[in-house]
Amino acid sequence: MTKLLRYLRSREWAVAVLALAFIVVQVWLDLKSPEYMAEITRLVQVEGSTMPEILTAGGKMLACSLGSLLAAVATAVCSSFIAAGFGGTMRAKMFHKVQSFSMEEIGRFSTPSLITRSTNDVMQVQMLIVLGLQMLIKAPITAAWAITKIAGKRWEWTAATGVAILVLLAVVGICLLIATPRFRRMQRLTDDLNRVSRENLSGLSVVRAYNAEAYQQDRFDVVNDTLTNNQLVAYRTMVFLMPTIQATMSGLSLAIYWIGAAVINSALMADKIALFSDMMVFSQYAIMVVMAFMMLVMIFMILPRAQVAASRINEVLDTEASIEDGALEQGKPGQTGEIEFRDVTFRYPDAEGSMLRHVSFSAHRGETVALIGSTGSGKSTVINLIPRFYDATWGEVLVDGVNVREYTTRALRNKIGYVSQRATLFGGTVSSNIAYGDNGRGPVTDSDVEAAVGAAQAAEFVEKMEGAYQAQIAQGGTNLSGGQRQRLSIARAIARKPEILIFDDSFSALDYKTDRVLRDALDRECADTTRIIVAQRIGTIRDADRIVVLEDGRVVGQGTHEELMRDCETYQQIALSQLSEEELA
Numbered sequence: 209m210t211k212l213l214r215y216l217r218s219r220e221w222a223v224a225v226l227a228l229a230f231i232v233v234q235v236w237l238d239l240k241s242p243e244y245m246a247e248i249t250r251l252v253q254v255e256g257s258t259m260p261e262i263l264t265a266g267g268k269m270l271a272c273s274l275g276s277l278l279a280a281v282a283t284a285v286c287s288s289f290i291a292a293g294f295g296g297t298m299r300a301k302m303f304h305k306v307q308s309f310s311m312e313e314i315g316r317f318s319t320p321s322l323i324t325r326s327t328n329d330v331m332q333v334q335m336l337i338v339l340g341l342q343m344l345i346k347a348p349i350t351a352a353w354a355i356t357k358i359a360g361k362r363w364e365w366t367a368a369t370g371v372a373i374l375v376l377l378a379v380v381g382i383c384l385l386i387a388t389p390r391f392r393r394m395q396r397l398t399d400d401l402n403r404v405s406r407e408n409l410s411g412l413s414v415v416r417a418y419n420a421e422a423y424q425q426d427r428f429d430v431v432n433d434t435l436t437n438n439q440l441v442a443y444r445t446m447v448f449l450m451p452t453i454q455a456t457m458s459g460l461s462l463a464i465y466w467i468g469a470a471v472i473n474s475a476l477m478a479d480k481i482a483l484f485s486d487m488m489v490f491s492q493y494a495i496m497v498v499m500a501f502m503m504l505v506m507i508f509m510i511l512p513r514a515q516v517a518a519s520r521i522n523e524v525l526d527t528e529a530s531i532e533d534g535a536l537e538q539g540k541p542g543q544t545g546e547i548e549f550r551d552v553t554f555r556y557p558d559a560e561g562s563m564l565r566h567v568s569f570s571a572h573r574g575e576t577v578a579l580i581g582s583t584g585s586g587k588s589t590v591i592n593l594i595p596r597f598y599d600a601t602w603g604e605v606l607v608d609g610v611n612v613r614e615y616t617t618r619a620l621r622n623k624i625g626y627v628s629q630r631a632t633l634f635g636g637t638v639s640s641n642i643a644y645g646d647n648g649r650g651p652v653t654d655s656d657v658e659a660a661v662g663a664a665q666a667a668e669f670v671e672k673m674e675g676a677y678q679a680q681i682a683q684g685g686t687n688l689s690g691g692q693r694q695r696l697s698i699a700r701a702i703a704r705k706p707e708i709l710i711f712d713d714s715f716s717a718l719d720y721k722t723d724r725v726l727r728d729a730l731d732r733e734c735a736d737t738t739r740i741i742v743a744q745r746i747g748t749i750r751d752a753d754r755i756v757v758l759e760d761g762r763v764v765g766q767g768t769h770e771e772l773m774r775d776c777e778t779y780q781q782i783a784l785s786q787l788s789e790e791e792l793a
């Protein structure tokens with residue numbers, strides 16, 4: 209928790225000091241009040257006291273209460289300011305950190321957990337700051353100050369207060385022992401709840417189509433019930449605290465008055481008034497000591513959860529991205545659009561065996577190199593190594609003659625236009641989706657957008673949309689068909705004017721005709737751009753300059769369509785499963 213305090217900015221520290229000053233003022237005023245109470249008690253019993261004297265003491269007492277109230281409001285305003293600022297900083301830092309993560313770290317934390325950590329966990333820490341500043345600091349100051357006020361009075365009263373504190377400590381200790389582990393577990397259970405809810409909502413159409421509502425409901429109930437039961441046990445335990453504190457406070461007051469009555473009864477007449485006044489003051493201060501403990505208990509109720517939340521936030525912030533930036537901005541002089549895989553072996557983090565083994569191939573400027581192979585043979589894994597979504601475990605991936613690890617990721621990715629297997633669009637307009645990101649060469653112009661949309665065979669449907677290039681795209685592109693989404697994703701990659709275009713099975717959502725026309729357009733418009741195409745259809749790749757055939761993460765053949773039809777059995781099998789011998793001839 210304290211580690212997180214380093215993220216407080218200087219103006220938040222300044223406000224914290226101000227809050228501390230308000231707290232000290234409030235405690236001082238709270239402790240001053242009983243003194244005026246004692247004064248009034250004395251005045252009403254002493255002969256010759258005048259009404260103005262009593263009213264003056266009463267007025268001072270009221271002023272103390274009002275001042276204390278104002279100081280409490282000021283403290284609350286300060287702590288809210290600090291908590292809001294801290295929350296904003298934390299969320300920004302988490303967002304920035306997660307942006308720097310590679311797929312390995314994202315996979316390790318999991319997306320639902322990263323969402324909970326950036327939202328709910330930050331909120332838990334914020335709550336601790338809001339209450340903590342008001343109570344965690346106030347309680348010990350009040351307790352210590354009040355104890356100095358009652359020290360030296362009758363030992364019987366001090367003993368009664370001591371017993372009350374011991375009772376409280378015992379009950380609080382037992383409750384915290386039971387509740388703390390449950391409070392700690394809550395954040396992890398919230399992750400689970402998030403995961404199941406997210407999976408259900410993102411796969412809603414499949415859930416409905418398969419009548420799987422009951423199954424999903426059961427899965428949800430399991431995580432929901434676990435969280436609910438965990439909360440119930442924790443909160444039920446804490447339920448005992450408040451009544452115990454109340455009873456202890458009442459018991460303490462009773463004990464003080466009881467002891468006081470006995471002492472006053474046996475005292476000399478002259479001492480009775482002083483004793484009565486002492487008793488009044490003592491009971492007020494003793495209650496304040498107990499109240500201070502009560503405030504600490506409230507903090508202890510949220511502290512364990514906030515501590516877990518803080519350590520989960522720290523875990524994210526302290527994680528170094530496994531993809532480290534290199535220093536190079538440029539490849540070797542005279543080399544552009546060159547890709548080479550040199551004996552690359554790759555193992556997914558936490559996987560038992562290697563997924564890719566000894567993969568070697570190259571692509572030169574303006575060439576089209578296709579990757580083909582059965583499902584799960586490692587095609588996407590190969591292309592994910594080019595923009596460094598993962599790093600090769602052994603061997604080297606070179607772009608423009610330089611190992612991809614040596615580039616700054618920004619420079620490397622500026623060379624690449626990547627189209628993922630599942631088209632991803634963002635909420636905004638057609639234009640904002642195409643001109644997306646930074647290619648290191650200034651903004652993508654409207655004419656670039658239109659040219660890219662034209663090349664991607666998307667102009668026809670975009671121009672029919674309301675507002676054309678300014679037409680609204682829903683989050684995830686849900687207001688478009690799969691093929692339309694894919695064409696806009698392709699246009700986005702083309703608009704970057706990259707050295708290398710990577711298509712991860714991006715043509716399979718297109719009909720055969722569009723597939724053909726789009727590839728022709730790419731040959732025309734992107735003649736100097738190296739193209740790496742992952743495809744399932746032989747028709748999509750048969751004209752490629754080189755086809756790399758993958759099987760179980762190994763290259764089992766590479767060459768042109770004709771060469772492979774002659775020499776590569778795996779390729780022949782794939783080809784014959786899709787086209788007749790006449791079509792292939």
Ligand SMILES: Nc1ncnc2c1ncn2[C@@H]1O[C@H](COP(=O)(O)OP(=O)(O)OP(=O)(O)O)[C@@H](O)[C@H]1O
Nearest residue numbers: 315556559563581582583584585586587588589590
């Ligand atoms: N993040 C990951 N962690 C662990 N294993 C993974 C991960 N992603 C993919 N794999 C495994 O790697 C293998 C190859 O996956 P990959 O996506 O590269 O295949 P592919 O040839 O592109 O398949 P498809 O044609 O179906 O898209 C699969 O067996 C898959 O289980």
